[in-house]
Amino acid sequence: METEYVILPEFSTGEIIKIKLSERQKKESEQYDDFEEYLATLEKEYEFRLDDCQWMVTETYLERKYGF
Template identity: 65%
Template sequence: METNYIIILDYSAGEVIKIRLTKEQIKESEKYDDFETFLSTLEEEYDFRLKDCVWMCTENYQERSYGF
């Protein structure tokens, strides 16, 4: 599975952060043995603290919302 999207739940801010990785970011992520280490390099750019978040990565992205 190629990681194209990262979904982050920042529970300190009550925020969902959705990131579509660029081709350059995907290539960069492949240099890391641990994907979470790669994620830590994105903290400043996307304004989140990994220690305050849970995350998932996925090849495809779909979203469902109820009651909004």
């Protein structure tokens, strides 16, 4: 599975942060043994704190909403 998207529920703000990784970002992430170390480099750019988040990566992105 290739990492295309990163989904982060940000608990301190109640936000869901969705990031579609660029080709450059995908290549940069391959330089890290641990993907979470790479995510830490994105904190300032996308304004989140990894300590306040869970995260998952996925190849495709689908979303379901109920009651919105």
